[in-house]
Every structure is written in structure tokens, then in C-alpha cells.
Amino acid sequence: xxxxxxxxxxxxxxxxxxxxxxxxxxxxxxxxxxxxxxxxxxxxxxxxxxxxxxxxxxxxxxxxxxxxxxxxxxxxxxxxxxxxxxxxxxxxxxxxxxxxxxxxxxxxxxxxxxxxxxxxxxxxxxxxxxxxxxxxxxxxxxxxxxxxxxxxxxxxxxxxxxxxxxxxxxxxxxxxxxxxxxxxxxxxxxxxxxxxxxxxxxxxxxxxxxxxxxxxxxxxxxxxxxxxxxxxxxxxxxxxxxxxxxxxxxxxxxxxxxxxxxxxxxxxxxxxxxxxxxxxxxxxxxxxxxxxxx
Amino acid sequence: xxxxxxxxxxxxxxxxxxxxxxxxxxxxxxxxxxxxxxxxxxxxxxxxxxxxxxxxxxxxxxxxxxxxxxxxxxxxxxxxxxxxxxxxxxxxxxxxxxxxxxxxxxxxxxxxxxxxxxxxxxxxxxxxxxxxxxxxxxxxxxxxxxxxxxxxxxxxxxxxxxxxxxxxxxxxxxxxxxxxxxxxxxxxxxxxxxxxxxxxxxxxxxxxxxxxxxxxxxxxxxxxxxxxxxxxxxxxxxxxxxxxxxxxxxxxxxxxxxxxxxxxxxxxxxxxxxxxxxxxxxxxxxxxxxxxxxxxxxxxxxxxxxxxxxxxxxxxxxxxxxxxxxxxxxxxxxxxxxxxxxxxxxxxxxxxxxxxxxxxxxxxxxxxxxxxxxxxxxxx
Numbered sequence: 001x002x003x004x005x006x007x008x009x010x011x012x013x014x015x016x017x018x019x020x021x022x023x024x025x026x027x028x029x030x031x032x033x034x035x036x037x038x039x040x041x042x043x044x045x046x047x048x049x050x051x052x053x054x055x056x057x058x059x060x061x062x063x064x065x066x067x068x069x070x071x072x073x074x075x076x077x078x079x080x081x082x083x084x085x086x087x088x089x090x091x092x093x094x095x096x097x098x099x100x101x102x103x104x105x106x107x108x109x110x111x112x113x114x115x116x117x118x119x120x121x122x123x124x125x126x127x128x129x130x131x132x133x134x135x136x137x138x139x140x141x142x143x144x145x146x147x148x149x150x151x152x153x154x155x156x157x158x159x160x161x162x163x164x165x166x167x168x169x170x171x172x173x174x175x176x177x178x179x180x181x182x183x184x185x186x187x188x189x190x191x192x193x194x195x196x197x198x199x200x201x202x203x204x205x206x207x208x209x210x211x212x213x214x215x216x217x218x219x220x221x222x223x224x225x226x227x228x229x230x231x232x233x234x235x236x237x238x239x240x241x242x243x244x245x246x247x248x249x250x251x252x253x254x255x256x257x258x259x260x261x262x263x264x265x266x267x268x269x270x271x272x273x274x275x276x277x278x279x280x281x282x283x284x285x286x287x288x289x290x291x292x293x294x
Numbered sequence: 295x296x297x298x299x300x301x302x303x304x305x306x307x308x309x310x311x312x313x314x315x316x317x318x319x320x321x322x323x324x325x326x327x328x329x330x331x332x333x334x335x336x337x338x339x340x341x342x343x344x345x346x347x348x349x350x351x352x353x354x355x356x357x358x359x360x361x362x363x364x365x366x367x368x369x370x371x372x373x374x375x376x377x378x379x380x381x382x383x384x385x386x387x388x389x390x391x392x393x394x395x396x397x398x399x400x401x402x403x404x405x406x407x408x409x410x411x412x413x414x415x416x417x418x419x420x421x422x423x424x425x426x427x428x429x430x431x432x433x434x435x436x437x438x439x440x441x442x443x444x445x446x447x448x449x450x451x452x453x454x455x456x457x458x459x460x461x462x463x464x465x466x467x468x469x470x471x472x473x474x475x476x477x478x479x480x481x482x483x484x485x486x487x488x489x490x491x492x493x494x495x496x497x498x499x500x501x502x503x504x505x506x507x508x509x510x511x512x513x514x515x516x517x518x519x520x521x522x523x524x525x526x527x528x529x530x531x532x533x534x535x536x537x538x539x540x541x542x543x544x545x546x547x548x549x550x551x552x553x554x555x556x557x558x559x560x561x562x563x564x565x566x567x568x569x570x571x572x573x574x575x576x577x578x579x580x581x582x583x584x585x586x587x588x589x590x591x592x593x594x595x596x597x598x599x600x601x602x603x604x605x606x607x608x609x610x611x612x613x614x615x616x617x618x619x620x621x622x623x624x625x626x627x628x629x630x631x632x633x634x635x636x637x638x639x640x641x642x643x644x645x646x647x648x649x650x651x652x653x654x655x656x657x658x659x660x661x662x663x664x665x666x667x668x669x670x671x672x673x674x
Contacts, residue, residue, distance in 0.1 A: 027608070075507065075510070076510055076511075099507045100507060101478050101505050101507045101508035101511070102400055102478075102480065102505050102507065102508075103437065103475060103478050103505065103508070106400060106405060106406070106407065106437045107437040107438060109405050110405065110406070110436050110437055110438045111438050114436075114438060139607075139608060140607065141606075141607040141608050141637070141638050143638070144607065144637060144638065155553075156553070157551065157552060157553020157554070157556075158551050158552075158553065158607075159549075159550060159551025159552075159553050159554035159605055159607070160551070160553035160554055160557060161553075162551075162605055162607045162637060163554060163557075163605055163636075166605070166636065166637055183552060183553070185400060185402050186400070186402065186405050210553070212553055212556060213556070215402040215403070216402065216403045217402070217403075220403065236557075238553050238556040238557045238560060239556045239559075239560065240560045240563070241559055241560050241563040241569070242556060242559070242572070243539070243541065246539045246572075247539075248539060248552060248555070248556045248572055249537045249551075249552025249553075249555060249556070249572070249574040250552045250553075251505075251506075251507060252402070253552065253556065257420055258420075262560075278560075278564060279557065279560065279561050279564065279661065279662065280557060280661070281660065281661060281662060
């Protein structure tokens with residue numbers, strides 16, 4: 001099994017007619033993802049390489065029965081795109097777009113929570129989600145992931161997610177689902193949401209978690225691991241040597257007021273019983289050791 | 295984007311928050327003219343992106359033109375923790391009865407806005423939080439609901455300010471919340487928020503940090519770009535649109551993706567080296583971006599070796615290799631380069647690089663080996 005998405009998930013691409021949406025939408029379809037529609041109010045009735053384009057998410061849902069959406073709309077339009085998908089009843093919304101203002105994110109996170117509790121948002125500013133061999137929604141290179149299991153991956157960083165998939169593939173370890181939650185201050189889906197889903201998924205036997213500096217999401221995840229996880233976890237935190245007060249690329253990756261350091265996160269994870277690697281390769285090796293004992 | 299105090303005060307004033315009458319200048323005589331206009335006594339304040347200005351001699355009271363001139367002369371050019379003062383702010387001095395603290399920021403853990411208010415102002419809030427956490431009244435605000443006046447009144451009551459300050463504080467905090475949300479700020483902080491002997495509440499300082507992602511909603515924020523604290527290298531990289539952070543070491547780092555770039559910096563440290571920078575060139579790694587990145591790093595005199603760490607995802611190894619080769623043809627690079635290329639079609643990419651390898655351009659099999667080699671080269 002996999003978490004959140006599988007081979008039956010039908011996906012509508014919001015922004016399919018844009019250059020990024022088209023490029024990744026078609027790549028995702030080639031991978032095997034059920035890319036059933038796109039939306040663009042100005043291009044309704046047309047198609048992108050055979051994929052029909054509808055004016056609204058409600059129409060796309062009515063016509064296709066899709067339950068998931070993937071947003072490739074520029075930052076200023078993301079807030080209304082998320083709400084449109086939620087209003088139309090989409091259960092899983094993946095927002096790839098980077099550069100969304102933090103106040104917008106905080107607003108739609110809380111709006112979904114109160115008014116559309118059945119909609120799960122992943123992102124923004126994330127690489128998306130891949131259940132290898134079943135569905136790939138977003139910008140992950142599908143062929144670097146080995147299908148199967150027993151490992152689930154959750155990560156805040158895009159390239160480190162790829163690095164993790166690759167390390168496991170080199171060791172011939174399969175992945176059930178790999179979720180990139182994104183590097184922004186208010187991610188729609190948290191580490192804990194993913195850990196909880198992996199814990200409940202019978203095919204996932206171990207979890208690799210990749211964090212970075214800033215915020216306290218890794219510490220909260222460590223608490224969850226300690227309290228609720230029976231499955232082993234290997235982990236890596238980027239930014240051990242990042243200087244305080246400087247954003248390391250991601251909006252959320254900043255050590256401020258002595259909070260959000262990699263050291264504190266690694267310590268919390270170790271205390272929770274997770275194996276913590278000093279670099280991505282070591283985290284992969286630790287996971288190989290875990291898998292060997294399963 | 296971090297605002298200087300005077301920019302923060304101007305930002306507050308736009309939302310109707312009372313601040314002292316004043317003006318910014320880089321000129322001594324103009325400072326005196328401003329002082330004459332706002333009326334003595336005045337405070338001459340250094341405008342730098344760091345705390346501890348008062349202790350460093352960057353904040354002085356002047357009773358007359360002579361004093362104002364002396365202070366302005368001394369403060370302009372003053373080095374405060376590595377920040378040289380180029381701008382001073384002259385404002386009419388305020389009488390202070392009590393000093394408070396007020397701020398709004400995003401609580402990432404709660405995913406709600408957080409307001410903090412304390413009767414113990416004028417000192418570092420971190421110190422108050424540690425030594426007397428009960429002295430800070432906190433309020434969590436759901437962005438969908440906003441800050442209601444009723445909730446604001448309860449919050450002010452909980453902070454136990456002087457009752458004389460209640461109405462003024464409620465008024466300022468409501469306006470400050472509007473400034474925070476409508477202005478897309480990461481942080482708005484008033485420390486101290488003062489109660490004057492005459493009963494008015496007033497923002498005596500302003501710390502504002504704006505969300506760089508929201509500039510499309512606020513085109514006027516471009517004006518703050520010029521006063522961002524950047525060293526020369528960071529300014530050059532910023533002009534090329536590169537995500538660059540200057541560090542103190544000798545190994546120049548180029549990687550694709552923020553996480554991998556951070557990880558590369560870590561690994562250089564782990565093998566005993568010191569990175570000169572963090573540089574994320576994004577996913578594509580094309581020749582233009584690579585050439586720009588190499589140029590920025592090559593211009594850093596402390597760089598003794600360069601580590602290019604690329605993981606090909608959607609971008610194939612051949613494209614990455616061609617980008618590097620083309621970039622190398624365009625800019626002359628002095629320090630030796632070590633490349634680690636992995637991921638999609640890495641073998642094909644490495645084969646393309648092979649004929650170009652020499653003692654100035656090397657390849658390594660993995661991230662750790664590449665880091666070791668670059669560090670060794672940097673140490674000479």
C-alpha cells in the first residue's frame with residue numbers, strides 16, 4: 001500500500017495550460033499517474049495533449065470524478081486555487097508553487113481546517129508526492145524511486161528528497177510513498193501527518209525523515225515518534241552549520257533567537273529513538289541497516 | 295526584508311500608529327536642520343541592522359545645535375558590531391513614564407499569529423521570556439477570524455499595564471495588527487512602547503521584517519532592497535538572482551536546491567573544511583546560472599577551492615555537464631574545482647566531463663569524497 005495517493009487516484013492539474021503545469025503534468029501522466037483534467041477559465045473546452053481543460057474545479061470534478069489536484073499556478077493565484085479545489089470537494093491538494101506569502105499560507109491553512117476539514121493540502125513550495133510505480137504528482141523524477149517498500153520517506157527539502165530516494169535505490173530498497181512537505185513556514189501537511197499515515201500503512205515498515213533548520217516541526221515529530229511510532233525511523237537534518245539569522249534558501253529555513261537549530265532537532269530525534277545520520281549518505285546507510293533487520 | 299528603525303516608523307505611521315516626529319539623513323548639517331524643525335531636545339539614533347546601538351554609542355540625546363552636530367558627526371561612520379553607520383535618524387525626544395513591549399509574529403508551531411505584550415519593556419524580550427515568562431501576555435490569533443477589539447482588550451488587561459495606558463494600547467495594538475497582516479510582515483515589534491507622563495501611548499522604536507514573497511502585492515517594498523544588510527559578495531549574487539549567503543571559509547560551494555546546498559555546507563565542515571558560502575542555483579543548472587554562480591565565487595578572494603555538488607532529478611546529467619563545460623568556457627576560474635554529479639544520467643554526464651578534467655577540474659564519486667578533495671585543495 002501507499003499513503004495519500006495510489007494508482008487509482010485521479011488528478012486535476014490547476015495551471016495545466018502553463019509551461020510548468022504542462023511539462024510536469026505530461027511527465028506525471030507518462031509515469032502512470034491518472035492525469036484526467038486541467039483547469040483554466042480562459043481555455044475551457046481545449047485540451048493539453050489530449051487532457052481536457054475545464055473552466056472550474058467543480059466542472060472538472062463533475063466530469064472526471066477526480067479526488068486530487070496539483071497546483072502549478074503562480075504565487076499570487078495560489079490562495080484562490082487552494083480554496084477553489086477545497087470548495088469543489090477535492091480531498092488531496094498538492095501545491096508545488098514556491099514564493100507564496102506566509103500570511104496567505106497561514107490563512108488558507110486555517111480556512112481549510114475550519115471550513116473544509118476533509119481536504120488535505122500538501123505544500124506549498126514542495127516537490128509533491130510519489131508512490132513509486134503507482135502515481136507521481138509533482139516534480140520528482142520518477143525513475144530514481146524504486147517501487148514497493150518497505151520504506152516511507154517524508155522530507156522538507158526537494159533535492160534532499162531526491163538524494164534520499166537515490167540512496168535507497170542504489171541499495172535496492174523500495175519506497176511505499178515519498179512525501180515532500182516543503183520548506184515554507186506553514187506547510188499544509190506536517191511531518192506528524194505523514195508519520196501517522198506511515199504508521200498506519202501495513203506495507204511501510206520503516207520511515208526516513210529529512211528535516212532542516214528553522215521552526216520546531218522536527219521536535220514535534222520527535223515527540224510523536226516517541227509517543228506513537230512503533231516503526232523504526234532514520235533521519236537527517238540539514239543546516240548544522242548554518243549561521244543564525246540567515247535564510248538558507250527556503251523561507252522557513254532560518255535559525256532565529258537561538259531556536260530551530262539542527263543540533264536541537266537531532267538531539268530530540270535521538271532521544272525519541274530515531275537513528276540520526278550526519279549526512280544524507282549516512283542516513284541512507286542507517287536505513288539500510290534498519291531494513292536488513294526487518 | 296529587515297527594515298531600519300526609521301523605515302519601520304514610517305511604515306507604522308502609514309497605519310496611524312503614533313511615532314515621534316523625525317527624519318533620516320546622512321549629513322551632519324541636515325541633522326541640525328531636522329533637529330531645529332522637530333524641536334529640542336532631540337535623539338540622534340544610528341540606523342543599523344543590529345541591536346545594542348545604545349551601548350555602542352549609537353544613540354545620543356542633544357539639547358541644542360552644537361550637541362546635535364557633535365553627536366551626528368560621531369555616530370555617522372561609527373562601526374557597530376561590523377555595521378558602519380551611514381544613516382542617522384533625528385527625532386524629538388519623548389518623556390517616558392513607563393516602557394512596555396508589543397509584537398506580532400507567526401507562531402509556526404501553532405500555525406496561528408502570535409501577539410506578545412509585556413509591561414516589562416525596553417529590555418530584550420528573550421531575557422524577559424527566560425527570567426519572568428509570566429510577565430508576557432500572549433494571544434493566538436486565527437488569521438481567518440482576525441484580532442477583534444474584544445479579544446484585544448482582554449489581552450491588554452492580562453498584561454497588567456498601567457490602567458492609564460489601556461485605551462492607547464488597545465488602539466495601537468489594533469493598528470499594529472492591521473500593519474502586520476495588510477503589510478505582509480514576518481514581524482512587527484515595538485520595544486519600547488511607551489506611556490508618556492501626559493497619558494498618551496507611543497511607539498518609541500520600530501522593528502519590522504517584511505515577507506520577501508509578498509513584494510508582488512507591495513511594489514513599494516522595492517525601496518527597502520537598497521538598505522538590506524548584504525556584504526559585497528551577497529550583493530553581487532543578489533543582482534544575479536542567486537540564493538547566496540556569505541560565510542567565512544575558503545571552500546566555495548555551489549549546489550542545486552536549498553536542502554542540498556545546506557547539506558553541502560555541512561559536509562564541508564564535517565570533513566574539517568570551512569565553506570565560504572551557501573549557494574543554491576535551483577533545479578535547472580543551466581550554463582547561464584552556473585556561469586553566474588562561478589563568477590560570484592571566483593570574485594571572493596578567500597575562496598581556495600570550489601565544490602560543485604549537483605544532483606540531477608528531472609534535469610539530466612548531460613545537461614548539467616554541458617552547463618558546467620559551457621560556463622567554464624565563459625569565465626576564467628582561478629581556484630581548482632571539484633565536481634560531484636549524481637542522479638539522473640550521472641554516468642552520461644560524467645563521460646561528457648571526462649575529457650575536460652585536469653588538475654584544476656576534478657571529479658569525485660560521491661558527496662563526502664568530493665568534500666574531502668575540495669577541503670584538501672583549499673588547504674593547499
